[in-house]
Structure formats: C-alpha cells, structure tokens
Amino acid sequence: MWKIAIIDDERQVLQGMKRAIPWEELDAEWSGEAMNGADGLNIIRSAQPDIVITDIYMPLINGLDMIEQLRKEGFSGKFIILSGYSDFEYARQALRFNVSDYVSKPISIPTLKTILAKVIQELTAEEEKRMKQGELEQKLMLYEPFIEKEWVRSAAVGTLDSSYGTHLPKPYRYWESCHHAVMGIELVREGRACQCSLSDWNLFRFAVSNIVCEWARRTFPFVEYAELHSTRAVLIIHPQAGQTEQAQKAMEELGARFIDSIQSYLKLACRVGIGSIKNVWTRIPDSTEEAFRAMDTRHTRVPGSSELFVYKGIGESGDNPAVLLPVKVSYELANAIKSAQEGDAQQLVAELTSGLRNQAGITPDYVRMLGSELWGIIAYCLYEVGQVLEELFNNELIAREIKELTQPEQLQLWLQEKISVICGSRQWKGSSKHRKVVDFMTQYIHEHYAEDLTLADLSDKVFISRNHLSIIFKNITGETFNTYLTRVRIEKARELLTVGNLLVYEVAEQVGYKNVPYFSTLFKKLTGMNPTDLIK
Template sequence: MWRIVIIDDDRKVLRGMKKIIPWVELKAELAGEAENGSDGLELIRSIRPDIVITDIYMPVMNGLEMLQQLRKEDIKSKMIILSGYTDFEYARQSLSLNVSDYLVKPVSVPTLLEVLRKVIQELEKEEKEQQELQGLLQTSDSYRPTMEKEYLKSLVTGAFEPHFRRMQETNANYFAENKFQILAVEIEDTKRSSEVSSSDIHLFRYAVANIVEELLQTKWPESSVLELYSRHVAILLRYPPNKDTMELSELCQLLIDNVLRFLDVSIRIGIGSVQHGIKNIANSTEEALSALVSMRSFILEETGVKVWENAKYNSQTSSVKFPRVKYYQEVADAIRQLQEERAIQLVKEFAVQWMHSKETGSEDVQRVAAELWAIFAFALNEAGYSLDELYLDAAVKMEIGTLQTPNHFVEWIDEKIRGICERLDSNGQNVKHKQAIDFIIQYIHEHYFEEIRLGDMADKVYLSRNYLSNLFRTAVGETFQDYITKVRMDKAKRLIMEGKHRIYEVAEKVGYRNVPYFTSMFKRQTGRNPTDLLKEPIPTKKQE
C-alpha cells in the first residue's frame, strides 16, 4: 500500500481530501495528517511516507521551509504542493526542490486523481527498477568469485577475453604496483592417477587445487590457485611492493608433502620467473610449464626431483618462445563447444609459431600431440562427451608414436578434430546431454524453493557452466534462470489459488525472501499481481 500524508492548516481541506481520494483504487492508505509545517516535518521524519500532499501557507513553519529541510535530510517522499495563491515565485521555488506537482486551490477531483495516479506510476517504476537492481546485485555478488577466477585465469594463460576489459581497468593499479610469479602444478602419471577416467582426473585436479589453496591462505595469502586443463593447476603468486622475491623450494616441498598426505596423489611443480606488468604474467606460466617438460626428461634418471626452476634448465634446453598454454586453453574451449573450424585454425596458428622454436624434434612433436589429446579428452568430458567412446586409447597412442614433424602433427590433429566434431555434432545432442538436461529439469521441479545456481548444476552433470547454459537454452527454449522463474511462478499460482496462504508465505514457499521482488517477478511472468488471484473464485475439482 502506498502511504500518503496530508498537511494543511484548514481542517475542512483535510476532511475533504480524505473523502475524495479513492484509497482502494489507488492501493493507498492515509498514513497521517498534520496542521502545520513543524508537525508535518516530524510526522514525515517518523513514518517516511511515499507521498506528501501539503499546503504552502501554514503557521509555525510553511510548506516550502518544511520541504527544504526534508530535502536536506535526503527524505525522498514525492511532494504535491497545494496553494490558494498563483504566485509564480512559489511555484518556481517548489519545482527547484524536486516537487512532483504544484496545484492551485481549489483543485478539482479529476485533476487531483490524475496527479496522484501519475505520481504512483513513478513510484511503481522506481520500485521495479530498485528490485531489478537488487536482483542484479545479488546475482552479480554470487558469481563475482567465479568471474574473478576466470579473469585471473585469462591473464595467466594469456587468453584474455574482451568482456574482462572493465575488470582489467578496475585492477590496473594493482597489476602495475606488484610483481608476479607462476608455479605450475602437475598431477603425476602414477598408477593411481592413470587408472582413473577423465572425470576422475577432474576431481583429482579439483581436490589438489583445494588443498593447495587452503595451505597458501596461511603461507602466502597474496596468491590465487587456478585450475587449467587435464592434470595442471597454476598458482599465481603476488609480490607486493614491500615484499622481496624469495626461494620457493621450501614452499613447493610443503605443497607436495601435503597433497601426498591428504590425497595420496603425487605432484611436481615447475617455477616460472618473476614478471612485472599484466601482459607478462603468461610468460611466467609458459616458463613454469616448460620447466615441467624439462623435469619429465630429467626424472627418467630416477633422481626423485619434484621441483624445477626455469633458471635450472636454460643451459640444457631452450625455453618455449611461443604462448603454448594460451593456444592450449583456446583450443580446449573450441573443441568443448564443437567449433570445428575455429579449433583447426588455432592449431594451424600454433604450428606456425611452433616451427620457429627449437622444439620440433620427433619427441617434441609426440609430446605436444599427447598433451593436446589429453586436453581434448578433458575438455570434451566437461561438455558431457567421452573421447574414449570415439577412439581406442591404444590406437591413438600408436598413431602419436608415428608422428615425426610439426606438419605430421597438423595433418593428424586436423583429421581428429573433424572426426570428433562430425561424430558428436551429427545429431545435435547426444544421449548424455539429454540425460543431463532431464536431470536438471527434474531437480528444479523438486528443489524450486531452494537457491539453485547454474554453476552447481554444471558440477553435478560434469559440464562447464557456459556450455551448460547454451545447452539448456537450446534444449528447453529458454534460459536456465527463466525456466526456474517459470516453475516457481507456476507453483506460486497454485498456492495462491488454494486460498490457504498469505502472499509473503507463498513467496517464501517458492524461494523468495524479498516479497516486493517476488511480486514484481510474478507480475512480469503472469501479467497480474499476486493479490489479483486472491479475488478469483477457488476452482472446484470439477473445474480443474
């Protein structure tokens, strides 16, 4: 109900106003009345009405003085000025104080109702905008941690997306003032990890990231842990201006020991160099991952080495001169979305830069092919596909063993990308996707009164959040959030029609704590206010 206060020193006007205003029609109520500006000021301060109808000439304090004080106190009630005088100066002063309207006494009933309806429409519009803003802020807050992680991941991999530009501008000083270093963590290919499926590798990686992140909260708070692909996790270390770079071997060993202790999983860590500036973070990532490559060769001598720094292998092997991790990340995204031509183009661009490096021997070619194939397996698993069902693992390993040059690699991976996309995209959706959507729809209908997040659903069906969002829209014909709203409003209509619950109770039962926001969403979905349904007769069983 819209609360209206009337202030006038003429009691006849007060009585007349109360009689002529159609309170029920306007969904309004008389919240209070006063006979001078001073009492009116205290009344408005105490109850904060939506609308104030006030005279100008009153004893103790006039209407304009009262209004000036209210505006100083930032009280935003809508003001309608009444006056028996047609003095332009009063009108001008009132308009400068953001008055909704200025009416000259005696005001006709139609004119007063027209003004009140206009003001109430303004209030309804403002309330709707405020509710939408609150909903947007709530959604934004819930996804903020995920967005921040994705933003940092784009910097670490060098695959920066345009939609992060505003976030980058906001954090410009942060990256200008600090130095950064990347540690690349790799889950070792042991008997325990080699016997698990791609989805289990995802769980291994997730668990490793959690253990590492928990430990770093006390040992290095200025850090972020980011999952990359397959068996790899990146640690972004920040050196504030007052913190010097340090020897990391002790920290790395602590991470290795804790992961082994809690998960019985072995990891090794490659260390990149310290970098200045936002554009150079990915260089440290490339060095850290290259250190892992060098370490794998060195470990064949059974040295037991688990940590390797960029500086330790410069004399033995050349560092990578092109952004491998960036291309890996972009190709993984393309194959996950079955974007055949984009994936092939990225591989060709990758090969062109690769050929200018010194790592083009047969062992390098086979290693890159094996790495990219593992990334394909994981990316497709995230999207609900199984690469093992398309290609025999033993046959692929034999094919990789025959690759000798980058050109051989490009021909081989081109054929594989086309084969993957053709088989998986032939029917638009495979059975696993249908099962995933069916599961989510059922879950929504059973848990509509709870908070349901797309990210949580994606975890349950082992799909990435963005991929599931597109998949759901294609399969159902509307967005994930719109579908939840539709289900909730259908449930709300049934509860309201039962006539057993108040509107706030219905809102709570379908998952809304904010009743005005529920009302706004209900009207948007059904075209009516929830209270409108209360006026309708309850259908009998025969009518139903």
C-alpha cells in the same frame, strides 16, 4: 500498501481530499496531515510517506521550501503540488525538486484519481527495479568468492581484462610489497587416473588442492592455488624481497613434497615445474609459462626427483619457446570449449596456427605433437563437464587423422572441423547451461563442506527448484548431491587425519559432522578403514 500524506492550510481541502481518494482501489492508506509547512516537515520525517500532496502557500514554511529541505535530507518520496496559483515560476522550481505533478485547484475527483494512479505506477516500477537490483547484489555477493578465484586464474595465465591495468583487488594488495613465483602442477593421466569416474576425478583434484596448500602454507604465509584445466593447476608463491635463494630452495623442497604426498595419499603421479621469481605481480604470467615450459621440455630436473623441474632460461639453450603451446592459449581454449563458445575457440586455433606458419623449424612431427596435445586438452575439458568425446568421434579414426597432419594449415582445418561438430551437437548445446550450474554447485560444496549444507540451500542460490536441481546434478555428475557432499567431506577428513594431529571428533566437526559415531561409520564405508587407523 502505499502511504499518502496531505499538507494544506485549508481544513476543508484536507477533509475533502481524504474523502475523495479511493484508498482501497489504489492500495493506499492515509499516513498523516498538516496545515503548515513546519508541521508538514515533522509529519513527513516521522511517517516517511510514499506520496505527499501539498499546497504551496502555507504559514511558517511554504510548500516549495518544505520540499527543498526534505530533498536535502534525502527524502525520496513523490510530491504532488495542488495549488490555487498557476504560476510558471513555481512550476519551474517544482520541476527542479523532482515533483511528480503540479495541478491547479480546484481538481476533479477523476483527475485526482488519474494522477495518483500514475504516481503509484511509477512507485511500483521503481520498487521492482530496487528488488531486481537487490537480487543482483545478492547474487554478486554469493558469487564473489568464485569471481575472486577466476581473477586469480586470470592473473596467473595473463588473461586479465585490460581495464584492470595494474589495479589489485583489495584482498591482493599485499602483492605490491613482495615478489612472486609460480609452481605448475600437472596430474599424470595414467593408471588409476585413467580409470576413475568424473566424480572421483573432481575429488582427486580437490584432494590435491588440499595437500598442496597444506604443505605450502607451512613455508609461505600467503599462497593462491588455482586450477587451470583438466590436469593442470598453479600455486602462486610470494617470497619476500631479498630472499631469492632461500625461496628457490624452499620451492624445490615443496615440489618434492607435493609429488611424494600425492603419490602416497592418492596413488596418483604428478609433475611439478617451478618458474623464476618476479619482482612485480604483472609478470606472474611469465613465471607460469616458465613453470610449464620447464615441465614440458623436461629441462633442468631437480636432483633427487625425476618429475620436478625448474626453469633455467630454457630459451637461451637452443630451444624455441615460441613453438611450445602457451599456457594462456590452452587455458582460453579449454574455457571456450567448456562454455560452447565456438567462435572464440575457432579464433584461438586460427591465431595459434597462423603464428606457426611464419616460424622456422616447424616439422610434421611437431604439428602432429601439437595436434595430439590440443586434442587432449579438448577431451579432458569436456570430460570435466560430463561430455565423453567417444560419443561423437571414433578414437582410432582420430589417431589416424592426427598422423596425417603435416602442416599448420591442415591442423587448423582439422581442429576447426572438430570444434564445429562438438559445439553444434544437440547434447552439448542443450546441457551447457546445466553444466555451469553444476560447476558452481561443486565449487560451492568444496568451499562450504563444513557447513550444514543442503540441496534446498543451493536451489535458493541458483534459483532452480530443488527437485529439478537434483535431477540436473545427478545427470551431470552421475551421483546424488548428498553422496557427492559426503565424499568431499570424507576426502577432507582423510587428509586432515593423515597430515594433521587432530583427534577424530575434532576432524568430524571440521568437516561438518557433529555425530562422531555416524562420521566413523561413513568413513569406514567409503574408505574401508576406521578414522583411528590414520592417526599417527
């Protein structure tokens, strides 16, 4: 209900206005009156009306001075001036104070009603705009952690918007006072990894992030972990200036622990590459490229580990780093495919193959190798969002087609044709929006599994009904929301029990269960073991 105050030094006008305004019809109510500008100031300050109808000539303080003072104080209500004087100068001043209307006395009831209706319509539109702005701010606050994660990923691979320049978000200002290095981590898709479902694969990746961060934070106080695509992730390390040798040794020890722990706890194989230490954060993408280049070329193995590699200036030893697939390109291509951005994906392929045409040493074997790698990226990133390429392409036919590729031009045409089919498929177009919702939900679960989390909570956050959201989640992940949440909690509990020194009830509380017997029952059901079996 809109509040209206009336300020006029003529009592007859005050009473007449109160009787003439169709309060119910306008969904309005009277909120106060005064017969001079000084009392008007007090009434308006206390009642905070939405609309003020005021005269200009009044004792103590005139109407314009009253309006000016209220505007200086930040009062944002609407003013309608009703004056017995049609003075252009007064009207000009009124416009300066953002007055909604300036009307000469006497005024007819229909005119008054029309003016009030117009002002109330303005107020309604402004209120709707504020509500939408509030919803937007709420969404931004909700998505802030994920926007922050995306910023870290972009900083790691070199895809930050140019408008950032060298600006650092507040949580990462400390980057300016330390050095930086990247450890690349790649899960090997073989054996157990090839047989697991999408949900299991997401849980494995979640478990890997827990293991990596748990070990890393024991050595370095500040680290950032970010998944890139399919099987690859990065860990950004921030050694102190002047401690290059110590940091290098520590990263090599960490890499060996990652490989051993992931194999021991998850029965998965992984490789780790270590980029060189940079003295400014804007060179972090260079360290990322070095980490994966060391891994891809298998150069400079760290003694004692067959899957740990460190960058030692590979480009100086005869290799041509330009013909290797850049991390930035593979990351951008995966994102474009997952979000069905066909134009972006086609452009990335065109730029990559165009760059190859002018380079020496591009053999048919390399073209076929690059084709296999790019196809693997496309297949894995689609698998992550529940799309199986076998439904669109025959694997044996794809393998034969790749063997026939000999020139960059052939590779470009072949990939662009496949991308068009993928992005043009009805199933892909129809469900891409749903996949984005589920991506948000799974990330939110991984961030808030310890809280009292329900599907109803998430339905409020993504503005989709609970029942509809339940169907979407099940269609994309293959399991219910509660089952997925339980598996995330139990996976985290297993990691805490294995690498920590917590008691069972402490672990149960940390993963969101207050009922310890219930937690123990779920744990045994999903893992085949009692929680106490893992306590060392």
